[in-house]
Amino acid sequence: MVLDIVATDNKCISPNGLRVLEKRYLRRNGDNQLTETPEYLFRRVAKSIASAEQIYDSNIDLNAVEEEFFRVMANLEFLPNSPALLNAGSNCEQLSSCFVLPVPDSLEEIFNCLKTATAICKNGGGLGFNFSNIRPKGSPVNSRVGVAGGAAALINIFAQATDYIRQGGIRCGCNSVTLSIDHPDIFEFINLKKDPTVLNNFQNSISVTDNFMAHLKRGENYALRNPSTGEMAKSINSSDIFNLIVSQAWSSGDPGLVFLDQINRYNPVPDLGYLDTITGCGEQALLPFESSMLGSINLAKMISTDRTGPKIDYAKIRNLVPVAIRFLDNAIDINYFASSEIDLATKLTRKIGLGVMGFADMLIMLGIPYNSAAAVEAAKSIMKCINEVAHDTSHKLAKSRGTFPAWPLSIYKQREFIMRNASCTTIAPTGTLSIIAGVSSGIEPIFAPTFIRNILDGEKLLEINPYFEETTRKYGVYGKDLLEQLILGTKLSDIPNIPVDLQKIFVTAHQISPEWHVEIQSAFQQFTDNAVSKTVNFPNTATKEDISKVFIMAFERGLKGITVYRDQSRALQPLCSSELGLDLIRKRWAEEMESYS
Incomplete structure (x- = not known):
């Protein structure tokens, strides 16, 4: 059966998210026609991952577990790593994203x-x-x-x-x-x-x-x-x-x-x-033949609003983390491994990595500049909560399912604390996952309020940050001229009539000093079992001395690794501002005007 992706799609996925799903994840028949919608994809994955429950409880209500897994994915609150979306429910269920050989x-x-x-x-x-x-x-x-x-x-x-x-x-x-x-x-x-x-x-x-x-x-x-x-x-x-x-x-x-x-x-x-x-991108250190299942919580969905305004919804986070940890642990048991050595090493430690995406969007919704002490404190508080609940969930799973086999050799044995998983948290880059979720990547700041995203086969997608659009419309400064200036690389602070508080909240990767990049990475690393994938972005004008200072600072701050990138130091970047975006903006604007007529 050939399906109409637009007619049957989950409405909370953005047009660019749908495009990436269509090109990379949704199944097709022999004639290259789509046979799956996003809803069907999430249902397929949820059903497959829930099936592992029978290993430990033959009386479990599989439908209820499946529905819970489906709900958090369909609502874009949690997404597993790409191989799980691709392969769950197939004849080759290789679900892990990270392997060490x-x-x-x-x-x-x-x-x-x-x-x-x-x-x-x-x-x-x-x-x-x-x-x-x-x-x-x-x-x-x-x-x-x-x-x-x-x-x-x-x-x-x-x-x-x-x-x-x-x-x-x-x-x-x-x-x-x-x-x-x-x-x-x-x-x-x-x-x-x-x-x-x-x-x-x-x-x-x-x-x-x-x-x-x-x-x-x-x-x-x-x-x-x-x-x-x-x-x-x-x-x-x-x-x-x-x-x-x-x-x-x-x-x-x-x-x-x-x-x-x-x-x-x-x-x-x-x-x-x-x-x-x-x-991968440095987020996970593993022993020989180990693999790890990763997944990410969408922090942009972890906001609630009351009379005082938007705030971090810690209750929602505490309810979501146990579902995500159970999902990742289940995946290990139905995982396909390319060799017996990988199977043995992975199940010996049962390492998983729950992380986050949409951190920059969360800060924007809270009105907190990325390069601020408030952002650092938010990072610590959020990841501390996630890590504590993840460990508590792994502890409870160990009581019902048993510890990871290498537990007697672990630091948890010394503490007399049983765990199902040797490690529970990791901050991954969430490249395509963040596009599907329609949020900023991992813990990175926004690249720009609007930019061009280069994806598979050279297709270029226009990205306009939805929170930027919403906020600038509210302030009455949104328009085609503003978008055209931004897509050519003009800084928001250099555009007349832009309120100062907007300039601070929508600070971009290249406007943030390297020190703040490292501070945010360090804040997350303090409460993450594994490593934190993050790139310190530099403007094209950065010097070699700037790079040197960041490398030294990363070591002194106790980071597990550091990656840098100076803008335009490679011919092809996944994200860019350029004249190529002008036509896309004008097309988008014409479509918007036509919808009003």
């Missing part, structure tokens, strides 16, 4: 790893790799001198393979590759993205330790070591290598930094292994 220094094992990676990639999973165990370029192989290709060459092979297989058949891979700061190939790795056409499906990060940062602070030399032998390969000036990282990050946004010692201070199962690999 070890990359041993053995040709046979390397290509076994690549085989598993492609299987994960084709079903929509994102991958994390650490190439720090690969012998350096020019090392001997089987007594043949100087033949090893090194880490950088191998990364290119992985990138080409995963780029060839579009994730889930609908998008390029969201993958992460890490190399240790003391690897002899580190210079080549740092410069991998000097060519802007390569590694577009990989986020490159360098793992650094407290020891390296101490050497950097003192301006001392630092040893590069051959991972095969442990011997020192070279002594380098720590400032020289740090400055090279800063320079390349300024030029392309890569590499970012991962602070391994900070990550492992919060390792929930330290006796099981050392965390040295991150996934």
